[in-house]
Amino acid sequence: MKSKSILAGWLVDGSGEPARKNVLLTINSGVITHIENALPEKIHQPDLTDFSHCSLLPGLIDAHIHLFMSGTEDMDTRTRQLTLRFEDTLDGMEERLDDLVSCGVVGCRDGGDRHAYTMQYKRDHLDQNVFPLQLKVAGAAWHQHGRYGKMIGKSPGTSEKLSQSICRQTRGIDHIKIVNSGLNSLVRFGKETPPQFDVLELREAVTVGMRFGCKTMVHANGKKPVEIALKAGCHSIEHGFFMGEENLKRMADKQIFWVPTAVTMKAYRDAFELRIKNLRSQGHSEDPSMLRMHEMVQGASRNLEHQLEQIYRAKDLGVPIALGTDAGSIGVHHGRSLKEEIRLFITAGFSVPGAIQCATLNNARLLNLDGYGVIAEGAPATFIAVTGAPQDLPENLGSLTSLYIKGKEFHKNK
Numbered sequence: 001m002k003s004k005s006i007l008a009g010w011l012v013d014g015s016g017e018p019a020r021k022n023v024l025l026t027i028n029s030g031v032i033t034h035i036e037n038a039l040p041e042k043i044h045q046p047d048l049t050d051f052s053h054c055s056l057l058p059g060l061i062d063a064h065i066h067l068f069m070s071g072t073e074d075m076d077t078r079t080r081q082l083t084l085r086f087e088d089t090l091d092g093m094e095e096r097l098d099d100l101v102s103c104g105v106v107g108c109r110d111g112g113d114r115h116a117y118t119m120q121y122k123r124d125h126l127d128q129n130v131f132p133l134q135l136k137v138a139g140a141a142w143h144q145h146g147r148y149g150k151m152i153g154k155s156p157g158t159s160e161k162l163s164q165s166i167c168r169q170t171r172g173i174d175h176i177k178i179v180n181s182g183l184n185s186l187v188r189f190g191k192e193t194p195p196q197f198d199v200l201e202l203r204e205a206v207t208v209g210m211r212f213g214c215k216t217m218v219h220a221n222g223k224k225p226v227e228i229a230l231k232a233g234c235h236s237i238e239h240g241f242f243m244g245e246e247n248l249k250r251m252a253d254k255q256i257f258w259v260p261t262a263v264t265m266k267a268y269r270d271a272f273e274l275r276i277k278n279l280r281s282q283g284h285s286e287d288p289s290m291l292r293m294h295e296m297v298q299g300a301s302r303n304l305e306h307q308l309e310q311i312y313r314a315k316d317l318g319v320p321i322a323l324g325t326d327a328g329s330i331g332v333h334h335g336r337s338l339k340e341e342i343r344l345f346i347t348a349g350f351s352v353p354g355a356i357q358c359a360t361l362n363n364a365r366l367l368n369l370d371g372y373g374v375i376a377e378g379a380p381a382t383f384i385a386v387t388g389a390p391q392d393l394p395e396n397l398g399s400l401t402s403l404y405i406k407g408k409e410f411h412k413n414k
């Protein structure tokens, strides 16, 4: 097969290293065989693809999505989405896959849905030629009976241990998702909910998962729920709001991934702000319900601020950080929320290449996506070209010029 040359204005290779300017990539049989400085005598080849006005980045990965729900703020639509039959979720799921691919996302890890529709979709419908995306699925997430998590999962049978229920239902899944706390309060700052499982139950669950080649992702907010998940040997902490310094140190120590999903709080804040604005424009008075919404805006802002401080501290301590959005939550839209989360990482103290590394190489490691997340000699040529220089990131992530999958340019509807 003939080799291809690609001229890149800038290269952000996913390793976290500073961007390189004017780089020439040679691709052979879908693999990058050579990366070199683009000397003037080399850039006049007839087969050259010119991305000199672009930055090249590895294809992006979102380490935490829910494909079965959209990010809509409309509560009626959200309620309806929860009760759809499988056949009726297909269009929505494909719309969201399309949004993801359009934003340069080539890999995703799903955090579960009650009826395991995303797993069923992956098994029976996902066409890589239409959506060139690696979708990793959890099936239904696991939560304690009577506790938070019903929307995205189920609880173990009454006479069964968590690990026994998991053991019976590993078919078709790529990882295990367990919920070990409640949600964050938008009213009471840092309010902790009790853990859902103890260390022993969780450890047995993680061990069973490993037997089936599955890592375990644990939804946990607050000190105790996170501590238990870490002691049980989980592979990643999802959200981790208010987990505290000791847990961050444990994660750095054991090199356990953290997926902060900070954008969820920004989305809450923005959604309530918009609601207030709309009510005001309709002549609504400042009644108690409006006051409560103001409280929510402030609560979400404070939670976001605290999470950004934790991200800054985690980076300093050497915690491996992966980047996920929780797309499907209120106001967290598939694809474009990834840009928002990258921006929040930069606000928290990451460099542009550092934040991109979290959304590419780190995520590829967490998701076991070999060859993904990096632009390097010997790696598959899977990358995106984005108009502009690295200093225009992440804003320019919306203006994708091109997506390459294993050396082939991807065109929609082909």
Ligand SMILES: [Zn+2]
Binding pocket: 064, 065, 066, 111, 326
């Ligand atoms: Zn989630």
